[in-house]
Amino acid sequence: MSDLYLSRIRNWFLSSPPAEWAIRGLRETLIGALKQGPVPRHVAFVMDGNRRYARSHKIETIEGHHLGFEALARVLEICYKCGVEVVTVYAFSIENFNRPKYEVDGLMQLAKVKLEQLIQHGELLERYGASVRVLGERDLLSDDVLEVIDRAVSTTKNNKKCILNICFPYTSREEMTTAIRSTVEEYSKSSAPKRTPFSQTRITQKIMSKQGDRSGKMESDNTSLGQEQSHTPPGSDDNEDSMSSTTTLYPDSPGRTSKDGSNHVTIYPNVENITTETIDKHMYTADCPPLDIFVRTSGVERLSDFMLWQCHQDTQMFFLKCFWPEFDLRHFLPVLLEWQWRQKKKAMEEGPRQRVKAA
């Protein structure tokens, strides 16, 4: 009884104009102060604990998600004011499709409504240079949601100052597999003949007309094309190919035979040129700066298939005890301070080492 009374008094006090003014001033000062140090460029959040929060406060699950969205708005405000360039949030995992249907529908509806509102305020977003991207497996979404997503992404795509990545529906393994697949696709395209103004067929024809008919015309192609590798089509005397060509033959795979038909050699980029950066470029977060901070709420200390490729190097991870709807500056401030403190320590450790190297 007295508890309720106290909380009512507290609420009344906090909503009184002077208290409001003071709290607001304090927040502004803290954020302004944080900006004086190094600021992370890319922060990722796993918004975990909406359901548990709802359960512990005896409200509907979807209500918990709505409160989670308010927390996201708060966090984005803080990040924007601090000067964080990219914020990536884990909104919906592919695994989440296994949840009860009404909850999935509710979440889809939430995303749709919020993105629709976002589109209505396109001009406002442009003024702040904010853009929204949706990362994930699009095929799993229904058409009406997809349509809204596409509109939201395309209205904001020219804004470059800060980016919000919404991972929806996303898993990191799916992302990595997609990156591998598109890298393989890139390297299975024979692009070399289109780039040069010289026609290979003409050259071979010239050579042939000069030297008469030669059976080994592939060799001359090979030597003339420095780095590029060439592969003979199946049916020729390549041992490895002829072994398996009977079982795995894909007549429609790209670049098997060149378009002019007379030249049977297809030129592919060298696979040895594939590096970490190549795969990096095919990730959903290709043009984002490296991930600095990874925050997960609700005390679960797992990555749960989020940003595996991006965060396994020198990202600093923070597992916080609070539920996501409670998340606010008072939880985020220690994280940022600790990160800044470590950056400072790192710089101090690197300093002497570099001096030793130089000497």
Added chain:
Amino acid sequence: MFKPRDIEAYRRDEKLGHKMLTPEERIRLLKPYLPSPPLHPSEQASKRAMEEQQRLGVRRFLKTHWHLLVFTIIHALFSLYIRIRQAYHQVFNKVSSIYHHHHRAPDLIYNDVKDLRRLPNHLSVILTLDEDARGGTGLAKLIEEASDIAAWCASARIPQLSIYEKTGTLKGYLPRVHRSMTQKLAAYFGPNTPGIGIRAPHCPSMETAPTLAASRSENDGIKHLSVMILSAEDGRDSIVDLTKTLADMSQRGKISTSDITIELVDAELSESVMGEPDLLLLFGPRVELVGYPPWQVRLTEISHVQDNEGVNYQVFYRGLLKYAGAQMRWGR
């Protein structure tokens, strides 16, 4: 920081399916909270803006200095807080390591974990090479730590252990690691020493058979321990290598790109590197994965002890407790 009545208005609007407020009204609701937008380059050029900037300049100068002051104060306080926290944790860890010491006795370690609800089947640890140490002391320390952890795992009946060390130093001394681990196990278990097998990806396994007494008394539950040594090249580089192989196969027309699925990649990476560990122990003061294989950490529980520095039994014990969802017991 939003005013309660504005939050109220927002929530009422939401309840009604966003029909109550028009977009313009919503902007009006939001306007007081929006920071001033960044100046457009063309606006800055105009003279009036210049004048205004000069006037603002003084104010901005004062503001910046005020923020700088607050920043310095906050960081001074935070530094102090961290130092106190570190000191407290150091004392706490020392006390609890005296209290919960393993005394190199497998039975005591087993006693610690036998009542836990669940134990990881595959435990993984990240070790760091002390590069500043002179001569071979860094390496010797690393091997000693790895052997200790192997002995604890064998005592706790954890059959699979993977040890990640970024630079790959440990990988280069596989026979030495093997010898050290065998000796350590013998020192812990005596006549009942279990068998151990050590390997690294793309390297043959080095096996030691269990001693006669241990192989006879099967019912004791002490299992064969298999140890995997990993380095940074088993992380991203293994994925790059897989991509190269797949690209090559695709160029030869052996696979189509639609054959590349999560299952395929998972099967290949588990085959050539390792499967998913259940629990990952960090012995450093912060949570950083330093290049640990990304594909495999998907659902792994990550455990670390705040402000801990260096390998000790406390981290191992507490990691297992946390994995089982148990509290630390202060009486055996």
